[in-house]
Amino acid sequence: MTRKSIYSxxxxxxxxxxxxxxxxxxxxxxxxxSGFDPALGGFAASAEDQAKRVLxxxxxxxxxxxxxxxxxxxxxxxxxxxxxxVPVSMLLGAxxxxxxxxxxxIICGFPVEAIKVEIEAVARRRSDA
Numbered sequence: 404m405t406r407k408s409i410y411s412x413x414x415x416x417x418x419x420x421x422x423x424x425x426x427x428x429x430x431x432x433x434x435x436x437s438g439f440d441p442a443l444g445g446f447a448a449s450a451e452d453q454a455k456r457v458l459x460x461x462x463x464x465x466x467x468x469x470x471x472x473x474x475x476x477x478x479x480x481x482x483x484x485x486x487x488x489v490p491v492s493m494l495l496g497a498x499x500x501x502x503x504x505x506x507x508x509i510i511c512g513f514p515v516e517a518i519k520v521e522i523e524a525v526a527r528r529r530s531d532a
Contacts, residue, residue: 409467411460415439424464431468435481435523436460437515450487450519454494457522467527472498474526477505481521485510491520 408422415437424433426465438446438460447453454499462472480496482488488508498508504524513521 409464411464413439424468426468429528431465431470431474431528433461433464433524433526435479435521436464437513437518437521445499446515446517446519449490450482451490451494452482453518453520454491454522457520458494458498461522468472468526468528470526470528473500474528475499475504475524476527477525478507479523480508481509481511481513482487482508483513483519487519 407426409424409426410416411423413423416499421434423436424431436457438456440447440456458472461475465471465474477490480495482491488510492508493528513519
């Protein structure tokens with residue numbers, strides 16, 4: 404099967420030279436996604452609100468690959484502050500149902516100070532869906 408890239412044509416993709424996602428057979432690999440909100444012209448103030456926007460972007464990306472949030476098997480969450488672990492984890496817990504994806508959470512810095520959260524995901528389209 405041929406590998407396919409999905410692009411959002413965002414300024415971030417152009418600057419860094421990456422794909423929003425790569426579809427390789429049943430597998431979908433979604434790049435680390437921040438919660439830039441065009442309606443705000445920037446980022447929401449809280450990590451939780453940024454994470455909500457990130458999940459909207461990931462959901463739309465998966466839809467473009469004929470998949471859904473239920474197909475996610477693994478997430479990696481990057482946070483700027485330990486203080487945001489609980490609220491972002493609670494949000495993820497509310498979004499994902501069993502079987503829940505694996506999760507690694509990393510506290511780090513970001514190149515843009517306003518970014519508080521970035522999430523990358525791996526999904527696998529299910530034949531029973």
